[in-house]
Amino acid sequence: MKRNQLLLTFCGWLFSTALCAQFNPQSPIPMDGRVKVGKLSNGLTYYIQKNPKPEKKVELRLVVNTGSVLEDEDQQGLAHFMEHMGFNGSKNFPKNELVNYLQKTGVKFGADLNAYTSFDETVYILPIPSDNPETVEKGFMVLEDWAFNNLMDKAEIEKERGVVLEESRLRKGANERMSRQYFPKLFFGSQYASRLPIGKDSILQHFKPEALQRFYKQWYRPELMAVMVVGDIDPAVAEQKIKTHFGKAKNPAGAPKRPAIIPIQNRKAPEALVLTDEEATNTILQVYNYVKPDEKVTTWADYRKNMVENLTTSLINQRLDELSQKENPPFVFAATSFGSFVRGYRAFNSFAVLAGGTAQQAVDALMLETERARKYGFLPAELERAKASLMNGVEQMNKERDKMESGRIVQGYVQHFLEGRPVLDPADRYKYVQNVLPTITLEEVNAFAKGMPSNDNAFALITAPAKMKDQLPDNAGLLNAVVVAANKPVTPYEEKAVAKQLMDQEPVAGTIVKETKNARLGITELALSNGITVTLKPTTFKNDQIMMDGWRHGGYHRFDLANKENAKNAASIVAAMGVKDMAPTDLQKFLSGKTVSIRPYINNHEEGIEGVSNVKDFETFLQLAHLYFTQPRKDAGLYNAFVSKEKSMVQFLKQNPRAFFQDTLTKILYANHPWANDFPSEELYNQLSLDGVLAAYHTIFDNANGMHFTFVGNLDEAAVKPLLAKYLGSLPATKEEIAYKDNGMRPVRGVVNAAIRRGKEPQSLITLTFAGDTRYTPEADLAFRAMLEVLNIRVTEKLREEMSGIYGGGFYGSIIRRPYEHYSISASMPCGPENVDKLTAALKGLITELQQKGPEQKDLDKVKETWRKQYRTNLQENDFLLSYLSGAWIDRNDPEKLLQYEAMVDALTAKAVQQAAQQYLDMNNYVQAVLYPEQAKTEAQPVKAF
Incomplete structure (x- = not known):
């Protein structure tokens, strides 16, 4: 027995020694060993990982370490505009051929194929099927064209102005107006305050193509790029394609150096700002206690410190959550966090959505919980629960190590390239946390809490509806509220005992x-x-x-x-x-x-x-x-x-304005039927x-x-x-008929036109709503959905790319089986008030065209291929199978129809889609409603009698 104990002791010491060597606090955190990271001679970085989930699919990314913060004065908005141009003509895919080609392979524009531009980076997103070598090759060709081969066709630039201006229009409103006022204070003298990614409309309207070309030449260069390949692909094949497509590119001579960070001045004293807007919907309080240079997590010691930090904020947030559940809560929701502010900086931020109380009560509650943690720390039981939650999350991630989706994995590599965040193998993380978490003591967490930043140079901000203005402090009053709150007395936190089990006694089991x-x-x-x-x-x-x-x-x-x-x-x-x-x-x-x-x-x-x-x-x-x-x-x-x-x-x-419009439209559509009064309100x-x-x-x-x-x-x-x-077998269940009820709510019949005025910005929204009785069959549902998808392809081609009239919009709808079998279709097109008439005419023209000629076969083929690819992915997802099998049982559908889906898609004809358009898009039975701004010059049409 003693011999065995000695052996166990020795083994434990040996394991402990090995663990210390592996996780030496000063050792750098290793990269996940499953990914290959390399760099070409021109400076381009690449990441490659084979991952089988989902099967026969690969996630490609082109990450460019450039964003709006690097724009010159005459380029504001052009980093984002350049992202748009990636889809509007390149060496191998002129004009709009890129979107057209990818749709043929089953890649959906907007949902799959996408990109984004922020202050500091531009990221292009391309998931493609990997079971066809030609498709894979062209996928890398697309990345190469995005990086180096944009044609900058002047005609395409002119067309895209309208699209980007429509995207800018969509962003306008209360939040945008207030953010432009507080960003100079929040970013305190830095370039971030004046370089919003969407840019300035005046520049977007009038910039010369040369300014865009200058941005592309200066900042789209190999040394600022990363190519990422994660998915069901041979890594050797991926690496060779990266070398082939990117290895010959050269960095331009004399290009400006990309600053590692854009400096932000130190705030010398606390500041506060209170802003209101007539279209704001909530009162929000934010307090940034400091902004300082970020400390990168590169060693195991850094990682441990980060764990202590996360435990601390999670404990404060648990207490804030409890406060939000009081009978007269000071806020609807509140949280604190140490987190990224902008590239290279971090902040300690407190955030709250205010409830019915005063701003002082919310400030007090938010500040006092942080102060309570500083002064008294936390209870042992609180820390043990926080540790258990952290450990459980790490354990779950490790268990799913080989089942993680490629799209989730690749996002970690994006952050590693741009900000140097560690990318740990979940197995290493689990092993480290499992052994180090028990060594984090309550004294250590309390000491960290005690050292949390004070409000000496905080920036406090309230944004609120204009009708709340009389109930809010002014700027000086808010600043004083923060100072007063920080000096109010606090008492230690108390909690009642936590239950040891859920059920007092086991139920009597059924069979x-x-x-x-x-x-x-x-x-x-x-x-x-x-x-x-x-x-x-x-x-x-x-x-x-x-x-x-x-x-x-x-x-x-x-x-x-x-x-x-x-x-x-x-x-x-x-x-x-x-x-x-x-x-x-x-x-x-x-x-x-x-x-x-x-x-x-x-x-x-x-x-x-x-x-x-x-x-x-x-x-x-x-x-x-x-x-x-x-x-x-x-x-x-x-x-x-x-x-x-x-x-x-x-x-x-x-x-x-959009919420008001939707409420009004519902009342019109259902002729003020009492069961249609569902828009959230105090009255309800x-x-x-x-x-x-x-x-x-x-x-x-x-x-x-x-x-x-x-x-x-x-x-x-x-x-x-x-x-x-x-x-479940022990649940009370008495035989009685339980069914849904038809309360007679039906949409109006005939053609109804309505003009609804709301909002200060020059924004309109065109909606067409079609509804009526029908009979559900799987085949009818397929034709119905294909009709909508084909129309959306045409909306993108006609209203966006050809007319430059919208940024986004389209048709959506479904065949609904309860409380009666019927269908509902809505077309929604945000646009400028000046374009309402011509876009409405174009939209109706697309409907008429589909009804008279049917879909082009190439468009229907795109829809079918997208559906086939999505179906094969869906069959690998628990949530899809849950929804399908559950619905099939309740609705008494044949669940084996799932196995026939591809055959049904193959059998779908253009004629069936045309007939669906004729049946469901009845131009003698629809509601047309248009949102206009309050000061629009367009004459409003009266609502016709029902």
Whole structure:
């Protein structure tokens, strides 16, 4: 025995010594060994990793270390404009051929193919199929053209002006107006204050092509670029293609040096700014306690310090979350964080969305929690829960190490190239945290909290609706509020004991009375003794994930109108009050270190519960589901807090022109039908009562009859079936007919035109809404969706690229089966008021063209190829299978239609799409509504009688 103990002691010492060598605090953090990082002789960096998830797909990125902050005075907005030009003509893909070619391969513009420009970088995003060598080769050709071969065609530049100006128009509004006022204070004299990526309209309208060419030549150069390849591809093939396509490029002689960081001055004294706007919808408080140069995380010692920092802010945020759930909360939401400010700088930021109280109360609450942490630190139990949550997250990531999607992996390499952030192998991170986390002491965390920055050079900011102005301090008053709050007395934090278990006693288990298997789909169907049914779909797409959706027909429309709001909000309010004797904060503490997320829901015509768990915590997950059915908690204080916060969030919502427009349009579309009055408002929340809410909730969840539960993920059927019998089979279920209800809400008939005036900015929105009865079949649904996709291709080609009239917009819609079979289609086109008439005519022209001629075969082929690629990806996703199998059971669809999908897509004809356009886009039955600014010169059309 002693010999064995000595051997174990020696082994432990040996392991400990090896661990210390591996994780020496001063040693640099190693790069994830699965990625190959290289550099070409011209300075271009590349990252390559083979990753099989999803199969037959590869994520390509071109990352250019340049952004708007590097623009000259005459170039403001041209870094972003240059990104747009990447899609408008290059050596190998002239004019708009790039988008056209990629659509043929199943890559969707906007959803898959995309790019973005920020202050400091420009990133081009290209996911492509990897099962065709020619497609892969052309993918690298696209990256090369983006980098070095833009044609800068003057005609294309002129056309793209309109598109970029429309994007600029979309951004205008309360937030943009206020940000232009506070950015000079926030960025305190730096170039960031005057170099917003969208730029200046005056420059975008009139810049000369030479200014754009100058930016491209100066900053699009190999030494400032990285090419990233992550996916189902041979790394050797990827590396050779990078060398072939990028190795010959040269850096321009005499090019300006790219500054590592753009300097920001030190703030010498605290400042404050209070801004209001007539179209703002919420009151938001932000306090930046300092801005200072960032410290890069390069060694294990840095990583440990970062862990201490994250633990500290997570503990403060837990306390702030508790405050938000008080009966009269000082804020709707609040958080603090140490984080990136701009490239090379970090800040300690406190943020709050104010509730019904005063600004001083919110400032006090936000500042006092930080001060409480400084003065008294944290409780041992708080730290242990925070550690458990951190450890659980790291463990989950390690378990999914070989199942992580390529798109998620590549984002880490983008941040590594641009900012030097470490890219750790999840296995190394797990091993390090597992061994180092226990050594982080309460004294160490409390010491870090004590050293958190003061408000000596803080910048405090409030942005708010104009109607709140009289209730807000002025600039000096806000600054004084921050100073006063920091000096108010605080007392130590106290908390009640946390529950050790969820359930006081185990429920009496039901039994499985029937079991059937479907070998083609790989599913097992169970019938439980209380009438609940279950579908199990074991998968290996994730190593430690189980997803659930349990629902049935019903919903809040089955209640009378007087109880509509109580039923509609019942699930959300119960979630805000908790279960059994545990408030949400108690529940959150109990679940620390566990992967359990679950929520009940009540929709228009469905009701149920959904969530996700890992394998280890699956029983806890089912216990919590059981409690949401059997023991919802009543708490008047938390109920009042919920209502108070919701009312404060929606109080000024209709000040936003788009929100006002949508509410008005719904009233027009449904002729003021009482069941269509769904836009969030104080009036609707005033109809709630706690007893009414709980009565509605009990009506639904006290009887689980007819509920069907679908589980998808890493399921061991032998292990889960007894748990399902215990926690689902024991739910109360009385046989009664539970169904959704048709309350007679129908859209108006005929042609209705409406002009709606709202907003200060020169912004318009064109909408066309088509609706009517139909019959659902899978084939009809496919033709319907193809019709919308074909129209969206044409919208991009005609209204965006040819007419330069919009930045984005299109058709969306669906065939809906409840409460009656019908369809709904909306076309939405944001634009300038001066372009409303010609764009509306063009939009209607596209509809007429499709109805008379049908789609071009090339457009239909693009849609089909996109669908095939997406289908193959979807079949590897738990959430897609959950949604499909769950819906198939409830709607009594044949689930094996899933296996026939590609054959159905192949069989879809242009004639079927044309017939769909003729059937669903009835030009004698639609609502046309246009949003105009309040001061528009365009004459408004009156709303026709219904």
